[in-house]
Structure formats: C-alpha cells, structure tokens
Amino acid sequence: MLGPFLKLNNGLKCPQFAYGSYMINRSKCFDSVYAALQAGYRHVDSAQMYFNEGDCGRAILQFMKDTGIKREEVWYTSKLNNLAGYSATLKSIDSSVKACGLGYIDLFLLHSPYGDRLGSWKALEEAVEAGKIRAIGVSNFGPHHIQQLLDHHPKIVPCVNQIELHPFCSQSKVVEYCQTKGIALAAYAPLAHGEKFGNKQLIGIANKYNKTEAQIMIRFLLQRGYIVLPKSSTPARIKGNGEVFDFELSKDEMHTLYNLDEDYHSDWNPCVSPL
Ligand SMILES: NC(=O)C1=CN([C@@H]2O[C@H](COP(=O)(O)OP(=O)(O)OC[C@H]3O[C@@H](n4cnc5c(N)ncnc54)[C@H](OP(=O)(O)O)[C@@H]3O)[C@@H](O)[C@H]2O)C=CC1
Secondary structure, three states, rough: OOOOEOOOOOEEEEEEEOOOOOOOOOOHHHHHHHHHHOOOOOOOEHHHHHOHHHHHHHHHHHHHHHHOOOOHHHHEEEEEEEEOOOHHHHHHHHHHHHHHOOOEEEEEEOOOEEEOOHHHHHHHHHHHHHHOOOEEEOOOOOHHHHHHHHHHHOOOOOEEEEEOOOOOOOOOHHHHHHHHHEEEEEEEOOOHHOOOOOOOHHHHHHHHHOHHHHHHHHHHHOOOOOOOOOOOOOOHHHHOOOOOOOOOOHHHHHHHHOOOOOOOOOOOOHHHHOO
C-alpha cells in the first residue's frame, strides 16, 4: 500500500493517499482504477455524480479476485449527489451500495451543501447504524454549513470535509475550522487540473528532488496532513503520482509552497454558498 493511514474521528483508519475517479472516460475507468490498485493505491474516490460507481467497484472486486487481497484492505468512498432529504437519501444510499457491488461503502459524503442537509445527514447516520456505510462526512462545506449541522446535535459528527486544496488554494478558514472540530480534510483537484504547472517556485523544488511538479503538489498536501486524491487515466502518471514517499519537503519548502496561495479554484466552490 502507498502511504500511511489517517485516523479519523470515529477511530477508523483511512488510507491517506487515494485515487480520484472524476471525469474518466467510462471506457477507461475500470482499467484506470485497476492500474491504480496495481500501483499500490488502496483508496478509491467515486461519487454518484461521476456515473462510475459500478466501474470502480468492478475494478476493486476484480483486483481482490486476482490478488487475494481482502475487501477491508481497500477503502471505497462515494458521495450523495442530490440532498433530497431523509427518505430519498435512504433509497439513494441503497442504490450506491448496490451499484458498487462491494457490500458496503467505507466513506459516504454529502457532495455539496446544496439541498436538505439535515434530513439527508439523518439518513446517512441511519445507514451507518445499518452497516451499509462505515463513515460519513461532507464535501464542499464551509464552516457555517458544518456549524449548522453540529448545532443540531447529530448522532455522528462528520469525519471528513472534502474540498479543493493545493498550494494555490489553501482555504485556510475552512481548514482551521475543520481542524478545531476534529474533522479531517480531503484534498480534491490536488493538481489544480495541471493549470498551475510552470510556476517557478514549484519547478525549482521539483528540480531539487528530481520529481515532477505533480509529485511536489501531492507531497505538499500529504505533509499538510490531508487525504489526497489525484486523478489520472494515464498509466504512467497513475504510477508516478504515487512515487511521493521517498523524499520529504523541508519546513522552508512547505512554507514557500503554502505562500503560493491565491485562492485559485480550478473547480466549483460551494463552500462559500449561503446557508
Ligand atoms: N468533491 C468534489 O466536489 C470534487 C471531488 N474531486 C475528486 O478529486 C479527484 C481529483 O480531482 P480532479 O478534478 O480529477 O483534478 P486533478 O487536480 O487530480 O487533475 C487531474 C488532471 O491532471 C492530469 N494529471 C494527472 N496527473 C498528472 C501528472 N503527473 N502530470 C500531468 N498531468 C497530470 C490528468 O490528466 P490525465 O488523466 O490525462 O493523466 C487530469 O487532466 C477527482 O477525480 C475526484 O475524485 C474533484 C473535483 C470536485
């Protein structure tokens, strides 16, 4: 397995290094997830919105069959697309569990704050009690969205907030809030979709370690303590993005990279949407 585990606030240990599966051509998804597992990834990030829960699940099941690794050795995350309230969410969770074919989902997130957050959260809690999901969290939630949830005294506190994070997007307010509440951060679009490659400081650090800019961005996020979800459907990049555990960025380099922040969002940013 590539990288360490991160202990979540519910005691579960989640692989910190993960494979992001958004926007993979459907014909390539099975092969890409399989290649990631072969390269040592043990956490796959999917979502209802990606229409690939079935492809991700099939790749995991095939890999288990081919290698003998057990279901509990792979962490599978998915996300609720439509926060349509309690009853609809219960049904939607069942569809996701069925679609992946893995028996249960390790981590299930509210994909965004849009919709009935409180009703949908109650359904997620119930699915944990029923053993369909092991851990629950949120994505694209700002502090005010999380605080509203906490003010309603949920049975289960979110264990993860998945947001856009990379050297050019530090989201320090959301990060600091989550850290004070014991909520782990998961970094999506960790490569900013490649849109910031070419930055001088990034290139300088990459040259020093004989690594790519992508590897430096991933390593930076790992050292920040985040779950990191790089996506690629190119086999050589899938493997290369995982080659980040044989060097360590210095304090000064971490500082330099952190200072590249320019609140640059390469994707949507529902964190700032009103309650
Ligand atoms: N919760 C949410 O709202 C969101 C969650 N996510 C999650 O985060 C994951 C990652 O984010 P994503 O949006 O995919 O963006 P990333 O920042 O991971 O960038 C992916 C892009 O970078 C390219 N790339 C990957 N590795 C390299 C490399 N080593 N060198 C050069 N280019 C590279 C890929 O191309 P190629 O595939 O051709 O190699 C692809 O075009 C998603 O897949 C998804 O799981 C993402 C967005 C929103």
